[in-house]
Amino acid sequence: MSVWRSLWAILGWGMVLAVIYLSLTPQPPPIGGAVWDKAGHALSYLVLMLWFAQLTEPRLPLAAALLALGGGLEVAQGFTGYRQASGLDLLANALGIATGWLAARHLPNPLRWLETCRR
Numbered sequence: 001m002s003v004w005r006s007l008w009a010i011l012g013w014g015m016v017l018a019v020i021y022l023s024l025t026p027q028p029p030p031i032g033g034a035v036w037d038k039a040g041h042a043l044s045y046l047v048l049m050l051w052f053a054q055l056t057e058p059r060l061p062l063a064a065a066l067l068a069l070g071g072g073l074e075v076a077q078g079f080t081g082y083r084q085a086s087g088l089d090l091l092a093n094a095l096g097i098a099t100g101w102l103a104a105r106h107l108p109n110p111l112r113w114l115e116t117c118r119r
Helices: 003-024 036-051 060-080 087-106 110-117
Strands: none
Touching: 003 036, 003 060, 003 110, 036 060, 036 087, 060 087
8 A cells, every 4th residue: 555545544534533433422513403413414424435435446335334334323322321313314424425426436536636746
């Protein structure tokens, strides 16, 4: 794995850790209501899917792993006593994953472009 690929992977896993933290913290930052909450879920998983889709093929296992992450975090929230699980959050996560998948298929890969510009 190149130095660049290692950096991209580290940044991606940092984003995963941020999603885990924000999903399980007792006091997540307020984002302004249910609609914005669902948009935050969709955007978070869109970014994760788009980021990792630039680093890996095939994408179906990646999408499944991200969906499992979202589902697992929803279940974990139900056990915390201070957060609650939501099927709508999982649906928003799935929408973000699907949108990230489509974006990765149709947009240029900026990480690959950065790798070639820095040589």
